[in-house]
Amino acid sequence: MSHFKIILQLNILFCYVSVIGLFILKILVIGLGYVGTANAVLLALNNQVVCYDLDSDRVKKINNKISPIEDKEISEFLSNKNLNLKAIDQFPKDQSFDFVVIATPTSYDPEKNYFNTSSVESSIENLENINSKSTIIIRSTLPIGFTEKMQKNYKLNEIIFVPEFLREGRALRDSLKPSRIVIGSHSEKAKIFANLLLDGAEDKTCKILYTKSTEAESSKLFANAFLALRVSFFNELDSFALSKDLDAKEIINAISLDSRIGDYYNNPSFGFGGYCLPKDTKQLLRNFDNVPQKIMESIIDSNATRKDFISDQIVKLNPKVVGVYKLVMKEGSDNIRESSMQGIMKRIKAKGIKVIVYEPHIKEDTFFNSKIHKDLSQFKNEADLIICNRNHTELEDVQDKVFTRDLFQQN
Numbered sequence: 001m002s003h004f005k006i007i008l009q010l011n012i013l014f015c016y017v018s019v020i021g022l023f024i025l026k027i028l029v030i031g032l033g034y035v036g037t038a039n040a041v042l043l044a045l046n047n048q049v050v051c052y053d054l055d056s057d058r059v060k061k062i063n064n065k066i067s068p069i070e071d072k073e074i075s076e077f078l079s080n081k082n083l084n085l086k087a088i089d090q091f092p093k094d095q096s097f098d099f100v101v102i103a104t105p106t107s108y109d110p111e112k113n114y115f116n117t118s119s120v121e122s123s124i125e126n127l128e129n130i131n132s133k134s135t136i137i138i139r140s141t142l143p144i145g146f147t148e149k150m151q152k153n154y155k156l157n158e159i160i161f162v163p164e165f166l167r168e169g170r171a172l173r174d175s176l177k178p179s180r181i182v183i184g185s186h187s188e189k190a191k192i193f194a195n196l197l198l199d200g201a202e203d204k205t206c207k208i209l210y211t212k213s214t215e216a217e218s219s220k221l222f223a224n225a226f227l228a229l230r231v232s233f234f235n236e237l238d239s240f241a242l243s244k245d246l247d248a249k250e251i252i253n254a255i256s257l258d259s260r261i262g263d264y265y266n267n268p269s270f271g272f273g274g275y276c277l278p279k280d281t282k283q284l285l286r287n288f289d290n291v292p293q294k295i296m297e298s299i300i301d302s303n304a305t306r307k308d309f310i311s312d313q314i315v316k317l318n319p320k321v322v323g324v325y326k327l328v329m330k331e332g333s334d335n336i337r338e339s340s341m342q343g344i345m346k347r348i349k350a351k352g353i354k355v356i357v358y359e360p361h362i363k364e365d366t367f368f369n370s371k372i373h374k375d376l377s378q379f380k381n382e383a384d385l386i387i388c389n390r391n392h393t394e395l396e397d398v399q400d401k402v403f404t405r406d407l408f409q410q411n
Helices: 005-021 035-041 057-063 072-080 119-129 146-153 169-176 186-200 211-243 249-258 277-286 294-316 342-352 376-382 393-401
Strands: 027-029 048-052 085-088 099-102 108-109 114-116 137-138 157-160 182-185 207-210 321-325 356-358 372-374 384-388
Touching: 005 342, 027 035, 035 048, 035 072, 035 099, 035 169, 035 186, 057 085, 057 294, 072 169, 099 119, 099 186, 099 249, 108 277, 119 137, 119 146, 137 186, 146 211, 157 186, 157 211, 169 186, 169 376, 182 186, 182 211, 186 207, 211 249, 211 294, 211 376, 277 294, 294 342, 321 342, 321 393, 342 356, 372 376, 384 393
Parallel strands: 027 048, 027 099, 048 085, 099 137, 137 157, 182 207, 321 356, 321 384, 356 372
Antiparallel strands: 108 114
């Protein structure tokens, strides 16, 4: 490429980025889960943002400056910041959006060996039907090769995959202080969107990495697989310590002093769960069909083994009534989907032990035929053993009843 052409492209990009500071870009965010809501709030600091979701209750909450998910920073920003943000429950026919951010849920069915991306595809189809000229940004987790396939199948300008690395309950905090920004394209629009994310962030020092779309999709799945591997490692260490009557905390403290291992993400649990890790490890394993591997399969097996082991430890205590303190994956989250506690609960019930639940996030009176208590005091009194993935100050008065492997009192 000639020197003149490089300078010309840089000038075009500089001018476009400069325009961002002078004129407000118009952005549509599809999906008001924790990823979509965090993106909408972040982008609405400096741009005009419209959110679309089928759930009218979530739409009303956004318009009333109430967070539709449990996230401290999102609640604070909606209440206190001057955000250019509104939500709608009808798909817009407006073609004037500069960017459309898709953040709808995807799921993986291991029995059918199928990654359900129907919500993302439906959004793309809707955009094609209105002849959208917007640049489409997909932030939902995708199977490897999906973005390239969508770009070929639909007559749209550009579809860019931008993986998110957000924690539930801390999604906006992670957006304000990102560890990195990975963009699955080298185009000029990709660079503009990266700058939009950086403009809203408080920490503007993070690295921006531009990759091809399939490499970006792979990076997301491998990152979560590694986190699942780390969780499984410390859980198996804890299982060993429990079996040998050793102090797991002392062992973990000792090995965590090695800088190559580090003193973080090392707190044992009942198993990894939640929205991302179970789904993404299984999806990644599927892509190893013709590739030699042992670790990927072992991560999934290890998690099931941990739940079996923890359940056996609980059963050995001979409880008559086991109280499950919260089904959510971790403190600060309102997501119970695929939480490790559900796996423990089902295993205990299969042994004929009565199980009751305390979970403020569930409106129903029962969960898997177990009574849900709304009153914490009644729950404490009825249970003769209380199990919790993460300990809590609410249980300080009944610690003699508590079974947990939360050694460091942290998520």
